Amino acid sequence: MNTRSYNTESISVEEAKAKKEWLLVDAENETLGRLASKVAYLVRGKHKTSFTPHIDCGDNVVIINAEKVRLTGKKMDQKVYTRYTGYPGGQRFATPRELLNKKPEQIITLAVGRMLPKNKLGDKLRTNVFVYAGGTHKHEAQNPKKVDLKTIKERA
Numbered sequence: 001m002n003t004r005s006y007n008t009e010s011i012s013v014e015e016a017k018a019k020k021e022w023l024l025v026d027a028e029n030e031t032l033g034r035l036a037s038k039v040a041y042l043v044r045g046k047h048k049t050s051f052t053p054h055i056d057c058g059d060n061v062v063i064i065n066a067e068k069v070r071l072t073g074k075k076m077d078q079k080v081y082t083r084y085t086g087y088p089g090g091q092r093f094a095t096p097r098e099l100l101n102k103k104p105e106q107i108i109t110l111a112v113g114r115m116l117p118k119n120k121l122g123d124k125l126r127t128n129v130f131v132y133a134g135g136t137h138k139h140e141a142q143n144p145k146k147v148d149l150k151t152i153k154e155r156a
Protein backbone atom coordinates (compact mmCIF):
# COMPACT_ATOMS: atom_id res chain seq x y z
CA MET A 1 0.00 0.00 0.00
CA ASN A 2 1.46 3.35 -1.04
CA THR A 3 0.21 5.86 1.55
CA ARG A 4 1.78 8.86 3.13
CA SER A 5 2.20 9.18 6.84
CA TYR A 6 1.76 12.61 8.37
CA ASN A 7 3.18 13.12 11.82
CA THR A 8 2.33 16.08 13.98
CA GLU A 9 5.53 17.44 15.44
CA SER A 10 5.45 19.32 18.72
CA ILE A 11 8.18 21.76 19.64
CA SER A 12 9.93 21.65 22.99
CA VAL A 13 9.79 24.37 25.64
CA GLU A 14 13.37 25.42 24.83
CA GLU A 15 12.60 25.77 21.12
CA ALA A 16 9.50 27.84 21.94
CA LYS A 17 11.51 30.19 24.17
CA ALA A 18 14.08 30.66 21.42
CA LYS A 19 11.41 31.66 18.89
CA LYS A 20 9.75 34.32 21.08
CA GLU A 21 9.55 37.84 19.65
CA TRP A 22 8.52 41.21 21.05
CA LEU A 23 5.58 42.91 19.31
CA LEU A 24 4.27 46.46 19.72
CA VAL A 25 0.55 47.22 19.29
CA ASP A 26 -0.94 50.71 19.27
CA ALA A 27 -4.45 50.66 20.80
CA GLU A 28 -5.39 54.15 19.59
CA ASN A 29 -8.89 54.13 18.03
CA GLU A 30 -9.07 50.32 18.18
CA THR A 31 -12.25 48.57 19.28
CA LEU A 32 -11.63 46.83 22.61
CA GLY A 33 -12.92 43.35 21.77
CA ARG A 34 -11.26 43.14 18.37
CA LEU A 35 -7.98 44.39 19.81
CA ALA A 36 -8.16 41.89 22.68
CA SER A 37 -8.94 38.89 20.47
CA LYS A 38 -6.06 39.65 18.11
CA VAL A 39 -3.62 40.23 20.97
CA ALA A 40 -4.74 36.96 22.61
CA TYR A 41 -4.14 35.24 19.25
CA LEU A 42 -0.56 36.60 19.16
CA VAL A 43 0.17 35.85 22.83
CA ARG A 44 -1.11 32.28 22.43
CA GLY A 45 1.14 31.74 19.37
CA LYS A 46 -1.58 30.60 17.00
CA HIS A 47 -0.10 32.69 14.18
CA LYS A 48 3.01 30.49 14.10
CA THR A 49 3.41 27.29 12.12
CA SER A 50 5.06 25.71 15.16
CA PHE A 51 2.00 26.26 17.39
CA THR A 52 1.78 23.67 20.17
CA PRO A 53 -1.35 23.85 22.34
CA HIS A 54 0.22 22.89 25.68
CA ILE A 55 3.31 25.16 25.46
CA ASP A 56 3.78 28.91 25.76
CA CYS A 57 4.97 29.42 22.18
CA GLY A 58 3.47 32.88 21.65
CA ASP A 59 5.12 36.28 21.57
CA ASN A 60 5.46 39.04 24.15
CA VAL A 61 3.08 41.88 23.28
CA VAL A 62 3.47 45.51 24.37
CA ILE A 63 0.29 47.60 24.06
CA ILE A 64 0.53 51.41 24.16
CA ASN A 65 -2.13 54.17 24.25
CA ALA A 66 -4.54 52.09 26.35
CA GLU A 67 -6.55 55.18 27.31
CA LYS A 68 -7.52 55.77 23.66
CA VAL A 69 -9.29 52.44 23.13
CA ARG A 70 -12.90 52.54 21.87
CA LEU A 71 -16.05 50.73 22.92
CA THR A 72 -19.03 50.54 20.58
CA GLY A 73 -22.65 51.25 21.40
CA LYS A 74 -23.56 52.12 24.99
CA LYS A 75 -20.97 49.82 26.57
CA MET A 76 -18.99 52.72 28.01
CA ASP A 77 -21.77 53.32 30.57
CA GLN A 78 -23.81 50.09 30.60
CA LYS A 79 -21.09 47.40 30.79
CA VAL A 80 -20.16 46.50 34.37
CA TYR A 81 -16.95 44.99 35.73
CA THR A 82 -17.51 43.15 39.01
CA ARG A 83 -14.86 42.29 41.57
CA TYR A 84 -14.95 41.05 45.13
CA THR A 85 -12.69 42.30 47.93
CA GLY A 86 -12.95 39.14 50.00
CA TYR A 87 -14.87 40.77 52.84
CA PRO A 88 -18.61 40.50 53.58
CA GLY A 89 -20.43 43.07 51.49
CA GLY A 90 -17.26 43.66 49.50
CA GLN A 91 -18.67 43.34 46.00
CA ARG A 92 -17.53 46.32 43.88
CA PHE A 93 -18.74 47.45 40.48
CA ALA A 94 -17.13 49.69 37.88
CA THR A 95 -18.03 50.84 34.37
CA PRO A 96 -15.45 51.07 31.57
CA ARG A 97 -15.63 54.88 31.80
CA GLU A 98 -14.59 54.75 35.48
CA LEU A 99 -11.82 52.25 34.74
CA LEU A 100 -10.47 54.37 31.86
CA ASN A 101 -10.26 57.35 34.19
CA LYS A 102 -8.54 55.48 37.05
CA LYS A 103 -6.56 52.61 35.47
CA PRO A 104 -6.78 52.59 31.65
CA GLU A 105 -4.37 49.63 31.42
CA GLN A 106 -6.70 47.36 33.37
CA ILE A 107 -9.53 47.41 30.83
CA ILE A 108 -7.28 45.90 28.14
CA THR A 109 -5.59 43.53 30.57
CA LEU A 110 -8.97 42.14 31.63
CA ALA A 111 -10.23 41.80 28.05
CA VAL A 112 -7.11 39.96 26.83
CA GLY A 113 -6.83 37.82 29.96
CA ARG A 114 -10.40 36.60 29.66
CA MET A 115 -9.71 35.42 26.09
CA LEU A 116 -6.84 33.19 27.20
CA PRO A 117 -7.16 29.71 28.75
CA LYS A 118 -8.27 29.57 32.38
CA ASN A 119 -5.48 27.29 33.65
CA LYS A 120 -1.76 27.33 34.51
CA LEU A 121 -0.82 27.95 30.88
CA GLY A 122 -3.20 30.91 30.76
CA ASP A 123 -1.62 32.34 33.91
CA LYS A 124 1.79 32.14 32.24
CA LEU A 125 0.49 33.69 29.01
CA ARG A 126 -1.03 36.65 30.88
CA THR A 127 2.48 37.63 32.00
CA ASN A 128 3.46 38.10 28.33
CA VAL A 129 1.12 41.10 27.88
CA PHE A 130 2.41 44.55 28.86
CA VAL A 131 -0.11 47.43 28.73
CA TYR A 132 0.76 51.14 29.04
CA ALA A 133 -1.58 54.14 29.14
CA GLY A 134 0.65 56.55 27.24
CA GLY A 135 2.65 56.34 24.04
CA THR A 136 5.87 55.35 25.81
CA HIS A 137 6.90 52.03 27.30
CA LYS A 138 9.91 50.58 29.08
CA HIS A 139 10.66 47.76 26.62
CA GLU A 140 12.73 49.72 24.11
CA ALA A 141 15.75 47.49 24.75
CA GLN A 142 13.85 44.48 23.34
CA ASN A 143 13.28 46.31 19.99
CA PRO A 144 9.60 45.34 19.59
CA LYS A 145 8.29 45.04 16.04
CA LYS A 146 5.29 47.30 15.34
CA VAL A 147 2.27 45.21 14.33
CA ASP A 148 -0.72 46.47 12.37
CA LEU A 149 -3.76 44.62 13.72
CA LYS A 150 -5.63 45.02 10.44
CA THR A 151 -3.17 42.63 8.76
CA ILE A 152 -3.76 39.82 11.28
CA LYS A 153 -6.18 37.23 10.00
CA GLU A 154 -7.33 34.91 12.77
CA ARG A 155 -7.94 31.30 11.85
CA ALA A 156 -11.01 29.61 13.25
